Amino acid sequence: xxxxxxxxxxxxxxxxxxxxxxxRVHKIxxxxxxxxxxxxxxxxxxxxxxxxxxxxxxxxxTFFGALFGVTFGFFFLAAAQASxxxxxxxxxxxxxxxxxxxxxYEMLIFFxxxxxxxxxxxxxxxxxxxxxxxxxxxxxxxxAVIIDVDEKNLDALKKLFTKHKALEIRExxxx
Amino acid sequence: MHVNEKDINEQIRWAQIxxxxxxxxxxxxxxxxxxxxxxxxxxxxxxxxxIYQYNTGLGVTNLNNPHMWDMYIATFVFWxxxxxxxxxxxxxxxxxxxxxxxxxxxxxxxxxTFSLMTAGFFPMxxxxxxxxxxxxxxxxxxxxxxxxxxSPLAWDAFAISTYLSAxxxxxxxGMIPDLAICRDNAKGWRKxxxxxxxxxxxxxxxxxxxxxxxxxxxxxxxxxxxxxxxxIVSADFAMSIMPGWHVTTFPPYFVAGAxxxxxxxxxxxxxxxxxxxxxxxYMTTAIMEKTCKLTFAIAMVWTYLNLIxxxxxxxxxxxxxxxxxxxxxxxxxxxxxxxxxFCGSVAPFALAIQKWRRHMPTMFVVSLLLxxxxxxxxxxxxxxxxxxxxxxxxFYMMYGSIVQWAIVxxxxxxxxxxxxxxxxxxxxxxMYEVKEMVFHRRRHLDHETAVKFGRRARDAGTPxxxxx
Numbered sequence: 001x002x003x004x005x006x007x008x009x010x011x012x013x014x015x016x017x018x019x020x021x022x023x024r025v026h027k028i029x030x031x032x033x034x035x036x037x038x039x040x041x042x043x044x045x046x047x048x049x050x051x052x053x054x055x056x057x058x059x060x061x062t063f064f065g066a067l068f069g070v071t072f073g074f075f076f077l078a079a080a081q082a083s084x085x086x087x088x089x090x091x092x093x094x095x096x097x098x099x100x101x102x103x104x105y106e107m108l109i110f111f112x113x114x115x116x117x118x119x120x121x122x123x124x125x126x127x128x129x130x131x132x133x134x135x136x137x138x139x140x141x142x143x144a145v146i147i148d149v150d151e152k153n154l155d156a157l158k159k160l161f162t163k164h165k166a167l168e169i170r171e172x173x174x175x
Numbered sequence: 176m177h178v179n180e181k182d183i184n185e186q187i188r189w190a191q192i193x194x195x196x197x198x199x200x201x202x203x204x205x206x207x208x209x210x211x212x213x214x215x216x217x218x219x220x221x222x223x224x225x226i227y228q229y230n231t232g233l234g235v236t237n238l239n240n241p242h243m244w245d246m247y248i249a250t251f252v253f254w255x256x257x258x259x260x261x262x263x264x265x266x267x268x269x270x271x272x273x274x275x276x277x278x279x280x281x282x283x284x285x286x287x288t289f290s291l292m293t294a295g296f297f298p299m300x301x302x303x304x305x306x307x308x309x310x311x312x313x314x315x316x317x318x319x320x321x322x323x324x325x326s327p328l329a330w331d332a333f334a335i336s337t338y339l340s341a342x343x344x345x346x347x348x349g350m351i352p353d354l355a356i357c358r359d360n361a362k363g364w365r366k367x368x369x370x371x372x373x374x375x376x377x378x379x380x381x382x383x384x385x386x387x388x389x390x391x392x393x394x395x396x397x398x399x400x401x402x403x404x405x406x407i408v409s410a411d412f413a414m415s416i417m418p419g420w421h422v423t424t425f426p427p428y429f430v431a432g433a434x435x436x437x438x439x440x441x442x443x444x445x446x447x448x449x450x451x452x453x454x455x456x457y458m459t460t461a462i463m464e465k466t467c468k469l470t471f472a473i474a475m476v477w478t479y480l481n482l483i484x485x486x487x488x489x490x491x492x493x494x495x496x497x498x499x500x501x502x503x504x505x506x507x508x509x510x511x512x513x514x515x516x517f518c519g520s521v522a523p524f525a526l527a528i529q530k531w532r533r534h535m536p537t538m539f540v541v542s543l544l545l546x547x548x549x550x551x552x553x554x555x556x557x558x559x560x561x562x563x564x565x566x567x568x569x570f571y572m573m574y575g576s577i578v579q580w581a582i583v584x585x586x587x588x589x590x591x592x593x594x595x596x597x598x599x600x601x602x603x604x605x606m607y608e609v610k611e612m613v614f615h616r617r618r619h620l621d622h623e624t625a626v627k628f629g630r631r632a633r634d635a636g637t638p639x640x641x642x643x
Contacts, residue, residue, distance in 0.1 A: 038380040041189065042611045043387055047380050054380070056388045080313070080321040092325075099325045102407065103333050109400045110337040116392050117344050124385035126351075126374040136359040138378050139352075141189035141610075 002151045003174045006158075007133040009142050009167045013044065016143045019164040020050045023147075028156045031149060039144040058119045065115020066108045073107030074100065133170050142167065148174065182275045182461045183609065185616045192609050196353075196602045197360055199452035207451045207595065214592040221585020224578045225300060233303040237576040241561045246575035247301040248411075249553040250583045253436065254294035254590070255335070255408050256429070256549065260437020261287030262342045263401040264469075266394035274615065275465050277608035278457040282448055282598060283441050284346040289593040290440075291339040293586050298331075300582060327410040334407045338400055345393045351376050351386070352607040368600075405433045412556065418495035419503075419560040424487070428480045432552060435477045435519070438470035439545035444594070446539040448603055457604045460533045467526040467538065474523035474545070481520070495565060502563045503555060507572050511551045518548025 010016035016038075024033045033052060040047070048054070078095045121127060131146070138144050149157050158169055228235055238245060261283035268276035299305050311332040315321050322329045355376035358369035376382060409429035412420035422428075445466065449458040488496045503512045522544045531537045562572040575583070597603075 039378045040380070040383070041378060042607055042614060043383045047383070051380055054384060056384050058385055058388045059392060062392050076313070077324055080315065081324065083315070083321065096325055099330075102330050102403075103324060105403060106330075106333045106337045106400075109341065109396050109403075113337075113341045113344060113393060113396050116389055116396075117348065120348070120385050120389035121374065124382045124389075125379070126376065126382070128375060130375055130377060134377060139356045139359050140193055 004149055004151060004154050005131060005133065005172045005174050006147050006149055006154070007131075007135070007170045007172075008145045008161045009135055009137060009169075010145070010165065011142050011167050012165060013040075013046075013143055015164040015166075016145060017046060017050045019145065019161055019166070022160055022164075024050070024052075028153055028160060030153050031147060031157065035147050035149075037146040039138045039146065041139055041141060041143075044143075056123070058116060058123055061119030061123075062112055062116045065119075066112035068115075069111025070104050070108040072111070073104035076107075077103055131172075133172055135168075180461045180464075181616075182459060182465075183278065183612060183616070184456060185613050187456065187613060189610050189613070192606050192613070193356055193360070195454075195456065196604050196606050197357070199454065199604070200357075200599060200602065203451045203599065204453070207599070210447075210451070210591065211595050214588040214595060217585050217588025218592060219585075220581045221588065224581035224585065228300070228303075228578050228582070229305070235576060236579045237573050238301075238579075239573075241564055241569040241571060242558070242573045244301070244557055244561065245573070246554070246557075246579045246583055247297045249550070249557045250586060251294050251297035251301075252408055252429075252553045252556070253550050254290045254297070254586065255405060256433035256436045256553070257440050257546075258287040258290035258294065258338070258342070258437065259401055259405060259430070259433035260441055261285070261290075262345055262397050263434065264438070264441075266345070266397045266401075269394045270391070270398075274612045275462050277612045278454075278459075278604050279441065279445060279462060279466070280608075281346075281350070281601075281605045282444055282594075282603045283437075284342065284349065285594060285597045285601075285603070286437070286440060286444060287342045288339070288346055289590050289597070291335065291342065292593065293590045295335065295339070296586065296589070327407060327414045330407045331411060334400075334404045338404045341393070341397055341400055345397055347372075348386075348389060348393060349605065350601060352378065353602045353605060356606055357602065365600075402430055405429045412560075417560050417564060418493070419488075419499040419563075420556075421496075422484060422487075424480060424484055428477075428484060431473060431477045431480050432549060435470070435473045436546055436549035438466065438473055439542045439549065442466055442470060442538055442542035443546070446535045446542070448598065449535065452598070452603065454604060457609060460535075463535070463538065464529075464532050467532045470545070471523050471526040474519065474526070478520040481516075499559055499563045503559045506559065506562070508555065508559055508562075512555055515548050515551035515555055518544045519552060520548075522548065 008019075010019070020033065020036060020038075022028075023031055023036060026032075033050075036051060038044075038047060038051060077100045081095050081100075133146075135142070135144060145161070147157065154171065161169055236247075238247075261280075265276060265280040265284050268280070298311075299308050302308060311322060311329065313322055313324075313329075313333075322332075351373055354369050354373035355378070358366065358373045361369050406426035406429065409425040413422055413425040415421060442463070445458055445463060448454055485500060488500045491497075503509070522541060525531050525537070525541045531541070558572075563570060
């Protein structure tokens with residue numbers, strides 16, 4: 001059966017959320033709320049209430065990045081300082097922990113920040129080829145609901161969106 | 176406080192926000208171009224002075240034993256300090272959900288990045304042999320020698336490069352949704368630039384979820400990072416045994432001073448941007464008032480730490496420290512010391528007067544006075560100690576030569592030029608965050624909600640809706 005990529009624009013956030021609430025209670029069989037992608041101009045506070053709890057994993061990368069930073073920092077500095085073994089240190093420790101803590105702290109943050117950024121780019125699906133349907137109005141003041149749907153459910157979905165005052169419904173047949 | 180004074184007009188339409196900010200990038204007032212020309216002239220002075228210094232040697236700066244640092248390093252500390260408020264305050268206010276930061280945080284973060292880029296020049300210029308700069312990098316030389324990781328100067332290199340990269344990333348990540356708006360409205364080279372930088376942002380729920388978490392994590396990293404950077408800069412002095420520098424309170428004193436000068440710079444740039452780009456709708460007097468109150472509070476913290484430093488020196492009875500303190504207040508640099516006290520501790524009381532806080536030209540002048548005081552503070556940290564160290568044969572006072580002055584003067588032009596180019600190419604007001612601010616405040620003022628929770632009932636007369 002043919003599958004369609006639908007892109008529906010709403011000017012009223014409440015109407016869009018109303019349509020999604022209907023999808024959530026399975027008013028259209030075969031379409032789950034998990035299939036829905038929402039595009040909005042702001043980080044909308046009700047998105048999670050409507051779409052459900054979708055996990056974010058950036059912080060795990062941050063943790064391991066920071067952990068790597070502090071570990072690498074210690075071993076890097078210690079390895080460099082150990083090369084002074086042959087030189088007199090005037091009674092000072094070869095690997096001085098107090099001063100190394102300062103640099104380990106900086107490396108913790110450095111690697112934590114950069115790992116977070118790369119994880120964000122990867123996990124948010126940035127720098128990736130996107131679907132062809134897009135409206136610039138999403139970056140102004142409208143909200144878009146994107147769903148891939150079977151042909152048999154297409155009309156029911158359109159009817160639902162029209163009931164919720166959709167401004168525009170675009171569709172494209174998926175290969 | 177004026178009754179019903181709002182941080183922003185909640186009824187402003189979202190399309191209008193986009194239009195206003197995008198227009199600012201195309202069509203500033205003519206004064207913008209005058210400012211660009213002035214900055215270019217200032218940078219030219221510095222370039223000429225640097226060429227002269229490079230060809231002639233560091234002697235032309237008047238730097239000599241015992242004054243081996245002086246103005247360059249004072250200016251370095253000043254620019255590092257200037258960088259603090261932007262990112263640090265933006266991160267703190269983001270974490271505590273103070274939404275009045277939203278129209279002004281973008282330019283404050285840009286200020287951080289460009290201040291750091293300006294600060295980075297001074298150790299290079301001061302080196303004289305600039306081609307040896309790479310010696311601070313943590314690599315092993317051909318004789319098997321590493322940089323001395325015990326030295327605060329090596330810590331500086333680590334801390335400042337980490338802070339610069341993290342601040343630039345924080346600025347960039349926060350700008351991605353706005354770059355997508357620019358992409359959708361731009362043509363020509365701007366379209367290419369914004370398409371590349373927006374990284375394919377479309378505002379998906381997945382993108383927003385990850386964005387929110389990432390931005391919060393970066394904010395959490397940046398707060399301790401910013402504090403550590405200026406603490407480490409203070410360690411350049413405090414780790415020595417020189418009188419007047421070997422002070423336990425130096426790290427918090429430096430951090431407070433940095434926040435103070437950064438806040439004053441935010442006020443200066445606030446007034447300038449508001450005028451250049453006609454941002455009266457976004458950079459409102461209510462937000463200016465909040466910024467001024469914050470600056471006043473920080474000014475009082477700085478004043479307190481100053482007094483603590485003087486008192487601990489006075490009652491500590493270390494003769495060398497005490498001599499330096501007396502020398503500061505009564506010696507040849509006394510006029511700088513007392514100007515610092517006036518600009519840093521007395522002038523901020525202008526921020527406590529509501530009528531003046533609401534008058535932009537007055538605040539512009541006051542903010543410049545505050546930063547003059549903070550520049551003098553850095554001079555008073557560096558020069559008197561070098562003039563009055565332990566050995567009497569080293570007692571010697573000096574002022575920077577015209578070459579030093581030209582380079583310092585040019586650094587302001589360099590900072591200004593970078594900043595002016597930035598605000599012309601990138602949105603200096605965060606469009607999506609202002610929309611969020613408007614959205615939340617409109618909800619807050621929604622008639623039913625206001626009645627239900629009894630909050631700001633005087634504003635609830637006009638029911639607001641979620642139409643954008």
